[in-house]
Amino acid sequence: MNTNIDFNNVLKKLIPFIGIVLFSMLLNTILFFFLPKSYFSKTMSENRTIDYKKYKIREGFEEKKIVKKKLKKHIVKKEYALISNILLNMIYQEENQNGWIVIAEKSSRKTTILGINELYKNYKLLKIFENHVIFEKNNREYKLLLNSEKQKTPYIVEKTGVSIEKIDDQYQLKRDLINEYTQNSSKIWKEISIKETVTNGSINGFKITRIPQKSVFKKLGLRQGDIIKSVNNVKLKSYADAFNIYKKISKVKNMKFVVLRGNQEVELEYEIK
């Protein structure tokens, strides 16, 4: 058996292939010099924000302090009285212990509204707390509980709607409400439908085409037919702008919507707590 290999012949046949490999390597090396060596996203590095800033023009370009109004707590009736013959029906309490209460006589059910330092049958209303109040009579303090003695039911914080309050022209809403909707986007589309409005081929806002009566968005002051033009001074010119706001809403504390209602621009302001 002849086992001799003709290396010269093999090399002769391999040379074109080696040449092709070297040539393709050369071509790709040249190409390599013209290609970017790394990538860094410019758009991702941009800190696009929808932070809310408000300025007072008259007093210079200084940032206006947003007056945070304390959330008032309405506490509804629970029947119990440490002071004989008096029922504490309601406590209206502000965080600085101001407020007023509604008390009733057990026998007649006649109700009386009392403010701080006001008198009721020589009992002076001294302090208001979340679930009780303190009266004073003859230099002695008396406690009147809102809850029943056996604490059968806890007191209820009365809310106007679902975690939304409107104080002056500003809506205050709870962060939980925002989270509830951002975590379940299908819930949003059940309560609102929007469609882009196009002028000269470009989007210039989003029109509310449907908003059910019980929708949370209705409680936030939006109406069917409103065209949302901007949010926190970011004009809505694309779906991306809208989605960008949707994505960042969980981080913002204040929002301002500019909507076109009829021929009038309306500003809706929200404080998220």
Next chain:
Amino acid sequence: MIKVILKYILYMIFFCYMLVVFLPKINLYYLALNKLESYKISLISQKVNDNYLSLDLEDLSINYDNINVSKVKRVSISTYLYNTSINIKDIKADDMLKNFIPESIQEVEIFHTVLDPLKIKLKASFKKGRAFGEVDLVNNTIVLNFDVTNTFMHQYKSITRQFKKNGKYYTYEYKY
């Protein structure tokens, strides 16, 4: 004579393969990312592998205008010069888009061949059906045929209302 022609054909094929093998695929990927950036699209991949004949991207996050729109488990881009294919597996659309497109798309295949250079073929399969179609590079149109269930038609009304019934399939046409 035929032997010589065959020999040169063999050299050509070998040359094509060698070009692909030594192609700086990752750098080409960076170039593509830079180009996409001008359309506000950015891709972030946890792993980029140059596999000689293909480029594999794993755990890819697709962002449009700085907003995450979907996550992709795996993308494989293969090119043999005479044809190029992109295979995308397990696309999970962002929650905010789930009313517009299927939340989970199992597979998308994009295929281009020099034998039909003016068209790009598309194929996709998802839970409630499948879609196939093509991009016409001359007429700048995308035609997609959907073979989907009624549930799909009802669930994604915002896009399906633009579909036209075409025999067995629903057709969606987009001109860009």
